[in-house]
Amino acid sequence: MITFLSGGTGTPKLLRGVQRIMDRHEISVVVNTAEDIWISGNHISPDLDTVMYLFSGILNTDTWWGIRNDTFTTHDDAQRLGIDEFIAIGDRDRAVHIARGEMLRNGMRLTNVTKVLCDRFGVRENVLPMTDTEIITQVRTDLGLIHFQEYWVRAKGALDIYDVVRTFVDPPAATEEVLAAIEASDAVVIGPSNPITSILPILECEGLRTGLNNKCLIAISPFIGDAPVSGPAAALMRARGFEPSSKGTFSCYHGLVDIFIQDIRDPVDIGGSVRFDTLMTDEKKSVALAQEVLRLAGLC
Numbered sequence: 001m002i003t004f005l006s007g008g009t010g011t012p013k014l015l016r017g018v019q020r021i022m023d024r025h026e027i028s029v030v031v032n033t034a035e036d037i038w039i040s041g042n043h044i045s046p047d048l049d050t051v052m053y054l055f056s057g058i059l060n061t062d063t064w065w066g067i068r069n070d071t072f073t074t075h076d077d078a079q080r081l082g083i084d085e086f087i088a089i090g091d092r093d094r095a096v097h098i099a100r101g102e103m104l105r106n107g108m109r110l111t112n113v114t115k116v117l118c119d120r121f122g123v124r125e126n127v128l129p130m131t132d133t134e135i136i137t138q139v140r141t142d143l144g145l146i147h148f149q150e151y152w153v154r155a156k157g158a159l160d161i162y163d164v165v166r167t168f169v170d171p172p173a174a175t176e177e178v179l180a181a182i183e184a185s186d187a188v189v190i191g192p193s194n195p196i197t198s199i200l201p202i203l204e205c206e207g208l209r210t211g212l213n214n215k216c217l218i219a220i221s222p223f224i225g226d227a228p229v230s231g232p233a234a235a236l237m238r239a240r241g242f243e244p245s246s247k248g249t250f251s252c253y254h255g256l257v258d259i260f261i262q263d264i265r266d267p268v269d270i271g272g273s274v275r276f277d278t279l280m281t282d283e284k285k286s287v288a289l290a291q292e293v294l295r296l297a298g299l300c
Contacts, residue, residue: 003185007032007198009064011191017286028126028181034201042097056121086154131172173206187297190219195252196236216300221246
């Protein structure tokens with residue numbers, strides 16, 4: 001079994017290839033939940049939903065969020081009625097948020113909620129939230145601390161950010177299910193996701209780093225030069241004091257990584273790294289990178 005640490009859109013693109021070449025019961029994915037948000041009384045867990053929709057075959061891979069061919073009637077009508085839904089929520093997607101929110105209000109753990117939803121979507125892979133503790137990633141701007149979704153979706157990433165802050169009532173801890181999946185794995189893979197908002201929240205969960213001891217860990221850089229393949233990773237890296245590059249990414253994961261993968265076009269030199277085409281612009285390229293990652297995992 002291999003466990004993947006996932007968030008955003010980078011790692012799901014890798015998982016698109018992985019599911020084509022691995023026994024799907026041998027795949028575990030630990031997913032970032034620090035970008036979760038309640039909107040219109042419903043619970044959105046964007047990174048969890050992206051992985052779940054991918055594995056169930058309904059993900060909109062044009063945007064890498066939401067459900068393919070979804071409609072937006074409820075969102076459009078809510079906007080007309082004056083409800084400030086700054087995230088465009090599809091009708092079928094909203095049904096998932098309603099179900100998740102209702103189960104959470106009834107006292108279910110997010111881990112159990114995720115299993116129920118995955119079962120109902122026919123997902124065979126082991127999809128796990130990183131923690132059952134509510135945790136929020138916020139960014140410090142001239143407007144003060146705002147939720148990451150407010151920065152990235154409402155403000156379209158156009159605000160200057162000076163810090164990235166995780167807020168919670170109880171310190172987040174990795175669940176027993178997450179630690180058991182890692183323990184049972186032959187290797188752990190950090191996909192090419194945003195280090196600051198997608199991967200570090202997972203690594204910051206109590207018990208997670210200890211669980212990674214003596215595990216072969218492979219990490220894939222999301223950077224080519226000083227630019228991420230997609231998203232606001234560069235600005236977020238600077239705000240947390242890291243160089244926005246593969247070098248900075250390697251520093252984020254200091255002391256954990258056994259094999260570090262860079263893109264073949266990356267001008268930054270990391271000693272001992274291996275290089276492949278990491279852009280994954282189509283399914284064929286996702287499969288090709290997945291094959292190389294699994295080959296490396298077999299060498300651990």
